[in-house]
Amino acid sequence: MMTLRQIVAFGGGGFSMESGNPLLDDYVLGLTGAARPKVCFLPSASGDADHYIVRFYRAFGADRCEASHISLFRREQGPEDLRAHLLAQDLIYVGGGSVVSLLGVWRAHGVDAILREAWERGVVLCGLSAGSLCWFADAVTGFHGAPRAVEGLGLLPFSNCVHYEPGMDGRRRAYHDFLRDGMRPGYAAEDGAALHFVGAELSRVVASRPEARGYRLDAVGGRVAETPIDTAYLGEPSTAVAA
């Protein structure tokens, strides 16, 4: 069977932001195809915040998966061989926070190269916010004040903008400006929407909220085209077809 390279990039959502709404987390668990998937949480973008790690373990209980985490600030604890541990996972889940700090810490520990290898071997990669931006070639982050462009890992040859909410005009404007200035085309996702890539192609957009959307962004002749993408709400009860 051919190995699928899959990344699910949340604009925002999952256990970090949507307490009591497991739709996106259930979706990524389902992609692994494993009955009891091995899931590893990387909370690096938060500085390995204790409360965040605790919330991950609460959300990813032993009843439905085998959960672990890697704390790069406390390497004396946890798995000694990062590569072996990460490559043995079915799903790697990256938390939110500072994408700039995240990438710095990953590179210092060689995690950037390991994640690429994991992706190529079919480990599903996902995350929200900084944990979404990191997979792309160009990331638009508003975490550190005014929106700025950051170079990500580049597994996906696009730009990305998260928390793309209707009210976030500054972020939207900044992304459009970057695109006009030559940033490569890409995708934005609202909170609750997730971009599911298979290989380097967008496969579908799913959402944990009926109104959440994903967008495709292109710059054509100095103009930015922002196109909403058909987004599948994951909570829709399956329609019963009368026999």
Added chain:
Amino acid sequence: MIARVLTLGGHDFTSRPQDRAVCELLLRLATTRAGGRPRICILPTAGGDASEQIGRFYSTFGERPCDPSDLSLFRLGTRPMELRDHILGQDLIYVGGGSLLNLLAVWEAHELGAILSLAWREGIVLAGQSAGAMCWFEAGITKSSGKPLPGAGLGLLTGSLCVHYSNEPDRRAAYLDAVADGMPGGYGLDDYAGLIWEGTGPPTAVTAQRGARAYRIAKGEDGVVESPLPARFLPAPAPAALREDIAEFRRIAAMRKRAGWLG
């Protein structure tokens, strides 16, 4: 402008006498630089901006005559700050312990090295313990990857530093091996021992706990030589409760004097 650095082998922010002595020294260095009420900022990057480290810093300095603040790079999302302006507005920058590898990587990602180097040249006191002490040297011995291994620092101070020196035998052994293998020599600092660097001269050793020592580590003809340095003992100031009593007494005495009650 005199460049000042205080490097500490290890300490904590508690009410124990040796911790109070270290904090008193930090406060004195900051006050000297300020010529008045100093501004003291913690950079808790090496610990991932852990709430606990930040909380202890505030509980220690919050009740002293200074303006404490924290620059948390992982929390800029909820509390944006101008990094350069904030750092250059301080009298003392204190770097907390944690992962030296992550500290340097995150600082590099945020381009903080150049700002700290400028702060140093402007005479802002740079201080820290553990990873926050080794970061100022060319190199240190860190457990950032699990086992004790050499790791690079910013290199404002020449040579290397090994912290928790007598407290962690495996770290000391790794340091002596690394120096024997060609890592630049430098210093070993026990918990509660420190080195004060002023200008370009050699550092002065201090100790806040009997038996805690600073060592000069150098590679000689016959291998690596470890020489203890004479250290000045730092006395612990009165605990906070007693200080408040004294302050209260002085306030009342001053009020009485102003009111002419004492004639």
